Amino acid sequence: DHSRRRRRKKAISSASRSSMDQISVEFVLPSGARGKSGSDKLLLDVAANWTVEQVKTQVWLRAVTLNVCPDFYQRFSPDQCILLYQKKGSVCEIYDKQQVFQTLDCVCYWRALKKDVGRIQLVLRPQQLDESRQYQRYLNYLIGYDVTDVSNVHDDELEFTRRKLLTPRRIELADRDPKLYSMDPWVTGKPLPEHLLSKVSNGYILAVIHIGTVSQTIKVCIQDSPAQVLASFFAKTSNKRVLLGIPENVCEADFVLRVCGREEYLYGDKPLQDFNWIRQCLKNGEDIHLVLESPPNPDLDLVQKEDWAQVDDCTGAAGTHEQLTIDGKDHERVFTISMWDCNRRFRVKVLGIDIPSLPKIPDFVVFVEASIFHGQQLLAQERTSSKTFTEEVLWNCWLEFNIKIKDLPKGARLSLQVVCRKQAQTPNSKAGSAHQDSAASPGSHDGKAKSRLLYYVNLLLVDHRSLLRQGEFILHMWKMPEKSEESGSGSVNADKLTSATNPDRVSSMAIAVLLDKYCCPVVLPKSRAARGGGEEAAGGERGRREMPNHLKKQFAAIVATDPLHPLSPEDKELLWHFRHECTRDPRCPPPHVDPRPPSPGRPSLTRVVLSRAYPKLLSSVRWGRQEDVSETHRLLERSSAWDSSRLDVGLALQLLDCHFSDAQVRSMAVRKLETLEDDDVLRYLLQLVQAVKFEPYHDSSLVRFLLKRALRSKRIGHFLFWFLRSEIAQSMHYQQRFAVLLEAYLRGCGEDMLQDFRKQVEITEALQKVTREIKAVSAEKYDITAQVVFQLRQKLEALQSSGLPEDFRVPYDPGLRAGALLIEQCKVMASKKKPLWLQFKRADGSTLSKDPIGIIFKDGDDLRQDMLILQILLIMESIWETESLDLCLLPYGCISTGNRIGMIEIVKDATTIANIQQSVVGSTGAFKDEILCQWLRDKCVSEDKETSSTSTLATSWGTIRVSWESVRNGFPSFSRQTSCMSWEPRERKAAPTSRNSRTCASRLISLFGITQTCSSSSSPMMLNDRHAAADEQGGHRVHQGGADSGPQRRRGARHLLDQIEICREKGWMVQINWFVHLVLGIKQGVEKRSI
Structure with missing residues (x-):
């Protein structure tokens, strides 16, 4: 037996030679002997399959054995030192202590340079300076979260990622053009739409350039770049320099063009027609006003130097299967195990659950449902037996899954769910029995009792280093919200995918599980070594x-x-x-x-x-x-x-x-x-x-x-x-x-952006405090008294005099800079959330507009849904523009700035359908279509303008859905989706093939015909909004009919026309919706203004 074993080792030793290679490395030690100049050095042959931690330990032991500066090695430990190497003039840190040595970037670098001996420096870990700690606290304030807090993590992935992102950041900063970044021109590469091109006279436009208090109008080509415009301006005003206040010793290269009243520059090689502001002026029929000024100082965007050493992109990389496999290796030389060598089934031991305060669920039993997912694909599922629900429930049972360890992919997550059901319906099941019901909806088991998901948590089975999880884990679980809480959230499904644990360790449910332990790290290989063309090529030909x-x-x-x-x-x-x-x-x-x-x-x-x-x-x-x-x-x-x-x-x-x-x-x-x-x-x-x-x-x-x-x-x-x-x-x-x-x-x-963010955060926090104080004094009142408005203005005046930033960028439009509050124009809006109606001065001295910047500040509403709908409107508009369609969409600014707080742009001279309907006969105006028709006729004297206004009004109808979210959340049983369109009386009597109907269908088909962008763009949001998901699935057939081929487009158009016919028949339902909206508005005292 012994001779056979020796022959077997000899036969496979050549196959494992690469993983058993020795790498010669010279280590520069952190301390030299007294009286010596320079540092001590140590030459060590490192086994290629050692981990970095083992290498550091071996170096430390060798230094102690050689009695190199014994005082130093008695005071410090290997964990207090780091390993550094040089690559192309940069100092890099070997950060991942679990990484196999031969997979390090430095080893690949030495081999590329054909170096026989590498060089690594062992140094003490640098201590963080007070300045760095203060800067970190400043960043944490802007972030709204302490990224250095690792109390709620069960591994070092957070710190690991912080260090790894340093490398791409430094690369980007090294390549960044300081001038281009400081001015950041807002351009597009899409061709100029025909409806905008028709507004350009022979390819030329007029631009008014302001210098101080004077201005000069020049005619420029739409194809000219900003530099050419400047050259043309200086050529045409060469004799007017004194009048314009331009010194003789400067030229066009010393100036840039900026939009009047906005921090938006025309800079770079792009033609004028590619600048979004120029297109917006053409679309709105506005004059183009630019200001001539010196370029901003790029030094304002300097970045603070970091104490960290750079970490290369190979950090955390796994080796190939051949480098990690145990096949053909002596057990004394096995330091890592390849997951692809593990043929046993994966299992987990559920120890038990514990909760400080038992929820009020009488006579219920609980069980743990364990599932393995990759994305949304269920790979395996098991469950424990059911036990009475108490503060502590113990199982101590193994659940073995129908999947082998070698088949676990990276990104696979173990989903643990605590599910309850009534005691009387407890099924007779054994621990580890197979469970066939879908994990996504733990409904009925055995077809008898309904079950309810109470708590959930996920654990990634392969960590960020590609290591298989081992040992015991105590995971604090997330509580599944009640139906009333869920209706206001809309993001429960996306939250169920998280691998984070509940930070509330005091009152949350905790589950203890045990995974198999191994003598060595078990690594998921990145690939297999490249093989010859035989077997793989044959398989490829068959496929x-x-x-x-x-x-x-x-x-x-x-x-x-x-x-x-x-x-x-x-x-x-x-x-x-x-x-x-x-x-x-x-x-x-x-x-x-x-x-x-x-x-x-x-x-x-x-x-x-x-x-x-x-x-x-x-x-x-x-x-x-x-x-x-x-x-x-x-x-x-x-x-x-x-x-x-x-x-x-x-x-x-x-x-x-x-x-x-x-x-x-x-x-x-x-x-x-x-x-x-x-x-x-x-x-x-x-x-x-x-x-x-x-x-x-x-x-x-x-x-x-x-x-x-x-x-x-x-x-x-x-x-x-x-x-x-x-x-x-x-x-x-x-x-x-x-x-x-x-x-x-x-x-x-850069520092300039940090200062802008600081001002915006300070403004947001100050306004949130004022809003909550105002809500406290008028919480139960639907009407806003003069006393409440007086108190608001008092608080705003005190706020402005106590160090409020003098100016700040408007969060929903960074091109605008707002100044001081116009306190006499500020008020409280008479709605349930008591939003603040605020007016700010324009801080830019070059502005030509006399209108203030109006902002509605809301506390209590999640504006992320509003942002999504408005953003989808912008995507639709961009698709229509590619087909030269202008539907006159005017989405307002809206941004969420915190936990259920945000800002909304005040639309000047705007109105609502509710205001139009109530202006004649009150709430019953919802049932009189002729009121809307008469309003359109009064506003438009020609048929073309009437058609345009109808399109604009349709856009306003789309925005009603946003404001109705609160109504729908308040009445879960009430569905507003009875009819998706409304028609004026003359249109309702017409056939569904009328001009407006066909136009509507063609506009919608044009959306679906562009590579399904609209549906796909909202897919990342589908799990965040269950209502949106239902709406998307309801539009399935329309979307399928909107492919690129002619027959499919015609089928899609036919389906849309059929839907229009249904909507015409259900127009009375829309009227009822409008009526309820009006009644609720009156009851809650909603101010008659457009938001």
């Missing part, structure tokens, strides 16, 4: 057989279905079987495919079809099978159809929703978004921020993409700041993830 024509049609039909349409098992099987069709470039036919061009009898799969197939294909992957996951990753590495297809934001957003947790899939989507211009990033920023919730780990490609784009553009950074800060304040489930991203941005945005 690339030509698809029959009838299956091509079926394949294309599956791909063309709506993103919300569920795939059948047969659909998934077909997609997976012909998976290579989805990833190939259609310009290159696969082997054994007929090279002739397609014909009606021989259809072809175009690049558009193939690229759209990716979300469907990836939905068909069995993520609980390691072989399928590896095959998917190989396919994604050769995703030529995706890379060669045109940018489709909708498809990319589909891959970033809650259904996909694989890092390579999500990175592929982000890679496509890299080509987005800043204007488009702003348009989809709200969805992208929400999509961060669906990332399994804090550090991800999406987080880095958002960080990079925010550090390039102040405008993107401004909105990213408020979107993140609002989520941090309102979503405890994702506080840490959003906080670490916001901190990374604030450390790179």
